[in-house]
Amino acid sequence: MLLQRIADTDLFSSLRDMQRLQQQLSRLMSVEKWPSTQEFPPINVWTSENGAIARTEIPGIDPNDIEISLVNDSLTIKGSRNPEIVQEGQTYHRQERGHGQFTRSLQLPFRVEADEVQAHFINGVLEITLPRAKADQPRKIGVISE
Amino acid sequence: MPTELMETNKVEAVQNGTEQTRTNKVFIPRTDIYESKDHLLLMADMPGVKQDAVDITLEHNILTIYGRVEPPKVEEFGLTYAEYGIGDYRRVFTLSNEIDRDGIQASVKNGVLKLVLPKSKNAIPRKITVQTA
Numbered sequence: 001m002l003l004q005r006i007a008d009t010d011l012f013s014s015l016r017d018m019q020r021l022q023q024q025l026s027r028l029m030s031v032e033k034w035p036s037t038q039e040f041p042p043i044n045v046w047t048s049e050n051g052a053i054a055r056t057e058i059p060g061i062d063p064n065d066i067e068i069s070l071v072n073d074s075l076t077i078k079g080s081r082n083p084e085i086v087q088e089g090q091t092y093h094r095q096e097r098g099h100g101q102f103t104r105s106l107q108l109p110f111r112v113e114a115d116e117v118q119a120h121f122i123n124g125v126l127e128i129t130l131p132r133a134k135a136d137q138p139r140k141i142g143v144i145s146e
Numbered sequence: 147m148p149t150e151l152m153e154t155n156k157v158e159a160v161q162n163g164t165e166q167t168r169t170n171k172v173f174i175p176r177t178d179i180y181e182s183k184d185h186l187l188l189m190a191d192m193p194g195v196k197q198d199a200v201d202i203t204l205e206h207n208i209l210t211i212y213g214r215v216e217p218p219k220v221e222e223f224g225l226t227y228a229e230y231g232i233g234d235y236r237r238v239f240t241l242s243n244e245i246d247r248d249g250i251q252a253s254v255k256n257g258v259l260k261l262v263l264p265k266s267k268n269a270i271p272r273k274i275t276v277q278t279a
Contacts, residue, residue, distance in 0.1 A: 024160050042155070042229035046220045053223055057193035057230060059257030084178060084189065093179040097191055124193035124257015127218075 040102045041077070049138060051131040052108060059124030060097070066126060068119050073108045075128065111136045159236050171233030175213070175259070179239075186243060186263040192235045193257035194218075200259055202252055207241045211259060244268060 041056040058066070060081055067078040080101040086092070111133040118129045159172040166172065175190040188211075192200070195213035203210045213235040244266035251262040 043227070044225065044230060044232075045227040046223035047226045048223045052226075053220060055218065057257070059191040059193040060189075061256060063256070084180070086180065087182060090180050090182040090187075093181060093186075095178050096176040097178050097189065098176075121256070123196055123254070124191070125218075 039104055040098075041104060043104065043106055045106070047109070049132075051112075051129065052110075054106060054128045054130065056104070056126050057124060058102075058126055061121075061124075063121040066119075066121065068117075068128060070112060070114050070117060073111050074105055075108060075112075075130070076103065076105045077126070077128075078103045156230055158231070158233075170217075171231050172236050173231070173233050174237055175211070175235040177237060181243075184265055186241070186245070186265070188239075188259075188261040188263065190235070190237065190259040190261075191257065192254070192259050194232070195235065195254060195257060195259070197254040200252065200254055202250070202261065204241075204245060204247060204250070207245075209239045209241055209245075209263075210236070211239075211261070212236045213254075213259065 041058045043054055043056045046053040046055075054075065056077065058079060058081075061079050065079050069076045069078075078101075081099045083099040084097075108130060113131045113133045116131045120127045120129075156173045159174050175192050177188060177190040179189075180187040190211060190213075192213040192215075194215040196216075199214040199216075201210075201212040201214075203212075215232060215234055217232055241263070243263075246264045246266045249262075249264035253260050
């Protein structure tokens with residue numbers, strides 16, 4: 001009886017399952033490409049000749065609770081997320097979202113025009129625009145031919 | 147700093163046989179689900195998702211939440227350092243309670259989806275007192 005059942009299984013469907021498992025495995029491996037940091041929040045940085053844009057995902061935080069400071073070329077972001085208030089008679093099925101305080105510093109590759117730094121908080125993503133200090137900007141030097 | 151409370155790395159959703167038409171990444175949003183007497187409250191972290199970019203479908207007792215993220219526009223800027231991936235959010239839940247479909251409320255604030263799922267009238271437990279004879 002057992003033998004019968006094994007013989008009946010569709011070989012192709014199990015092959016498909018194998019492929020899917022393989023895909024899942026390779027996906028798991030590819031996560032390693034990201035520099036894994038234990039620090040919160042994770043930051044992405046875009047740069048150009050004239051400055052940088054730093055973005056970080058901090059959903060559920062009141063923009064008034066975010067503190068951004070800049071000292072020379074290091075940027076510090078501070079904030080906190082409050083835990084959800086559990087009402088009486090309320091039970092939880094899942095609690096995966098973290099809460100607490102965080103501080104994150106970032107060293108920039110150039111000096112920043114501190115007066116022109118802007119920060120926007122849109123849909124849980126904090127975006128900080130950091131223009132490069134004028135004195136620090138690369139200058140083009142023209143060659144004069146005689 | 148309570149780093150264990152704040153998970154850093156986003157978890158990518160794994161495809162189950164079906165594939166997406168677009169090639170962008172899809173992540174599993176971290177979710178809290180609370181239950182009270184008359185409703186279920188679902189909170190999901192979806193940074194970058196606008197109020198109008200969320201799709202919620204409830205078919206029988208399968209709840210699917212999907213949030214689309216527009217990739218940030220960065221003209222003349224190049225990504226030089228990345229610690230997180232950018233993509234959509236999708237998650238599917240099987241609800242154990244009967245839900246009053248018409249009463250579902252959804253809102254997005256600061257990148258958090260809040261979903262209030264009122265329990266159907268028939269599903270609210272009634273207290274039955276046992277009478278002694």
